Amino acid sequence: MNPLPRHAALVLLLASAALAAQQPAPQPTTAAEAPHRDTSFIDAQGTAHVTRVVPVPETISTQAQRVLARPEPDQGPPQSLAQRRTGTDAYTAGARVAWSALCPNQLVEDMIAGVPVRIVTPGGLPEANRDKVLLNLHGGGFNSDSGSYTESIPISSYSKIKVVAVLYRLAPEHPFPAAVDDSVAVYKELLKTYKPEHIVIYGTSAGAILTAEVAAKLKRLGLPLPAALGIFSGMGDFARTGDSIALFALRGLSGHLDPPEAGAHDPYYVANTDPKDPVLSPIYSDLHGLPPTLFVTSTRDLLLSGTVNLHRAYLNAGVDARLVVFDALTHAFWYDPLLPEAIEANQMMADFFVKHLSK
Numbered sequence: 001m002n003p004l005p006r007h008a009a010l011v012l013l014l015a016s017a018a019l020a021a022q023q024p025a026p027q028p029t030t031a032a033e034a035p036h037r038d039t040s041f042i043d044a045q046g047t048a049h050v051t052r053v054v055p056v057p058e059t060i061s062t063q064a065q066r067v068l069a070r071p072e073p074d075q076g077p078p079q080s081l082a083q084r085r086t087g088t089d090a091y092t093a094g095a096r097v098a099w100s101a102l103c104p105n106q107l108v109e110d111m112i113a114g115v116p117v118r119i120v121t122p123g124g125l126p127e128a129n130r131d132k133v134l135l136n137l138h139g140g141g142f143n144s145d146s147g148s149y150t151e152s153i154p155i156s157s158y159s160k161i162k163v164v165a166v167l168y169r170l171a172p173e174h175p176f177p178a179a180v181d182d183s184v185a186v187y188k189e190l191l192k193t194y195k196p197e198h199i200v201i202y203g204t205s206a207g208a209i210l211t212a213e214v215a216a217k218l219k220r221l222g223l224p225l226p227a228a229l230g231i232f233s234g235m236g237d238f239a240r241t242g243d244s245i246a247l248f249a250l251r252g253l254s255g256h257l258d259p260p261e262a263g264a265h266d267p268y269y270v271a272n273t274d275p276k277d278p279v280l281s282p283i284y285s286d287l288h289g290l291p292p293t294l295f296v297t298s299t300r301d302l303l304l305s306g307t308v309n310l311h312r313a314y315l316n317a318g319v320d321a322r323l324v325v326f327d328a329l330t331h332a333f334w335y336d337p338l339l340p341e342a343i344e345a346n347q348m349m350a351d352f353f354v355k356h357l358s359k
Contacts, residue, residue, distance in 0.1 A: 026075035026076070027075055028073035028074055028075045028076070029073075029074050029075070035051040035053065036053065037051075037053060038050070038051060038052050038053055039051045052253075054253060056068045056069055056328075057327065057328045059327045059328060060327060060328050060329065060341065061339065061340045061341060063338055063339050063340060064328070064329060064333070064339050064340075064341055067330075067333075067336070067339065068252065068253075068254075068328065068330075070251075070254070071254070072251050072254035072255040073255070073256070074254070074255060074256050074257070075256055076256055081143060081172075084141075084143070084144055085143070085144045088140060088144040088145065088146050089144075089145075091146065092145065092146060092147075092148070092149050092150065093149075095149055095150045095335065095337070096149040096150075096153065098337045098338075099149065099150060099153040099154055099337050100153060101337075102154070102157070102337055103122070103123075103153050103154050103156070103157030103158070104122070104123035104157070105120050105121060105122055105123060105153055105156060105157060106120070106121045106123075107119070107120050107121075107149075107153075108121075112164065112185075112186045112189050112190070113185040113186050113188065113189040114185065115166060115167070115168065115182045115185055115186050116167040117164050117165060117166055117167060117186060118148050118149070118152065118164075118165040118167065119162065119163070119164050119165075120152045120153055120156040120162065120163040120165065121156070121162050122156045122157045122159075122160050122161070122162070123157070124160065125160060125161075125162065126160055129159075129160055129161045129162075130162075131194065131195070131198055132161050132162070132194070132198045132199075132357050133161065133162050133163070133164055133190060133194050133198065133199055133200075134152075134155060134156070134159065134161050134162070134163045134164070134199075134200045134201075134202065134353060135163075135164050135166065135183075135186065135187060135190065135199060135200065135201045135202070135226070136148065136151050136152045136155070136163050136164065136165040136166065136202060136203060136207070137165075137166055137168070137179075137183055137201065137202070137203035137207040137208075137210040137211050137214065138151055138152075138165055138166070138167075138203060138204070138206075138207045139151065139203065139204040139205030139206045139207045139208070139233075139332060140170075140205070140206055140207075141205070141206050141266075142170060142171045142179065142206045142210075142266065142268075142269040143170050143171050143172065143268070143269075144170065145167065145170075146205070146332075146335070147165075147203070147204050147205070147207055147332075147335070148165040148167060149165075150335040151165070151202075151203065151204050151207065151335075152165045154334075154337070154343075154346040154350075155202070155346060155349055155350050155353070158346055158347050158349075158350035158351075159350035159351075159353050159354050160354075161353070161354070161357070164186065164190065166182060166183050166186050168182035168183055168210070169182055171266075171268050171269040171271075172268035172269075175268065175269055175270065175271035175273075176269055176270060176271060176273050176280055177213075177217075177273075177279065177280075179210055179213075180210065180213050180214055180217055180279065183201075183210060183214045184214060184217055184218065184221070184223075187199070187201065187214065187218070187223075187226075188223065191223070191224065196224035196225060196226055196227070197226075197227045197357075197359070198227065198357060199226040199227060200226055200227055200228045200229070200230065200353045200356065200357060201214060201215065201226050201229055201230070202229060202230025202231070202232065202349070202353070203230070203231070203232065203234070204232040204233055204234075204332050204334070204335075205232075205233050205234065205303065205331065205332050206269075207232075207234075208230075208231045208232050208233055208234025208235075208303075208307075209234045209235055209236070209306075211229055211230065211231050211234065212229075212231055212234060212236045212282040212310060213279050213280065213282055215229055215282070215290055215291075216278060216279045216282040216285040216287075217279050219285075219286070219289065219290070220278075220279065220285075225289070225290065225291050226291055227291060227292075227356045227357050227359070228291050228292045228293065228294070228352065228353060228356035228357070229290065229291055229292070229293040229294070230293070230294050230296075230349055230352070230353065231293055231294070231295050231296075231307065231310065231311075232294075232295070232296045232297075232332070232334070232349065233296065233297050233298075233301050233303045233304075233307055233331055233332050234295075234303060234306060234307055234310065235265075235303055235305075235306020235307065235309070235310055236281055236282040236283035236306070236309070236310035236313065237281045237283040237284075237306065237309065237310070238265045238266070238270055238275040238276075238280055238281045239275035239276045239281055239284075241260045241265070242304075242305025242306050242309055243304075243305045244301060244302055244303065244304035244305040244306070245260055245265075245302050245303070245305065245306070246259060246260050247302075248300050248301060248302040248304070248330070248331070249302060250302065250330070250331055251330050251331075252300030252301075252329075252330035252331070253300060282310070283309065283310055283313045286317075287313060287314055287316075287317035287319060288317045288318055288319075289319075290314065290317070290319045291319075291320075291356070292319070292320040292321070292322075292356055293311075293314055293319060293320070293321045293322070294322050294324070294348075294349060294352040295307050295308075295310070295311040295314075295321060295322065295323045295324070296323075296324045296325075296326075296334070296345060296348070296349065297323075297324075297325050297326075298325060298326040298327070298328070298329035298330060298331070298333060299325060299326070299327055299328055299329070300328055300329060300330045300331075301329075301330060301331045301332075302331050303331060304325070307323075308323065308325075311323045322352070324345075324348065326341055326345065329341055333345070334346050334349075
């Protein structure tokens, strides 16, 4: 299997067992080696070489403070794609149980337009909401599924609306535009049963990126657009690197982080597509006329820059685009049912969807 560059949720480093055996495993920084004061050097090209000592802020819940205090080694052996998928599957299975304890639901596996889906129906679904549906495009770096449970169960419960989570084809086996094609196929099938003004499309991380891509594709196809979009920690530009991806790893300030490399983000999803393709990178698309959109991110999110840059592009195109940024929290923190901020974020997302489906 070819090696992949590892960068948090967007790209994955695959290294052969033989290569790993030839090289000594990098050792994590110890407490004695860690910096104890701020440093800052800006080179002639403007690249910043910095260290920062950042206390855990008191502006977040005690539960979130404990999450930020968890030790995370800054060095470690590379993870294979198989290991990543196995770990993600185990995590999501546990998350399904945890979220279902808070949010009773009925979940079934099905196929729509030849694409596998998970359909989550909330307990106590009101009769008035039976003609409405939320279409979830899950996160997971385009190479795994970290969100079809964690993004659908709470949103379905808090909105009291059925969620269809698309299990789209994954990279690197199926690069762009496979995930877009699968998602559009499901949306087109839903249009046979639901009015477009009774559908919302949303997602987190890779699913947030995919949500923006699907919206751009639907517009190019001349299809009716949904009532609203939810872009939760995403981006719309595979050609240019924003600031936050050089500052934060998947768990914020902790964990391993390589400086971003030149070239397209996530070459195993992009493959041979021009990084400025207006569907792959919707920031280069005509965004006028897109439906109201909620953007959510956090100040230690590796996709903070990507989210706010796309939000600004939506605003410049005249879209009713709302942005919420949570303090100090890390990428996709709303996956964690133990965080009060996660409950708040999910309820905020659900309320936005309900508001725009009620018009």
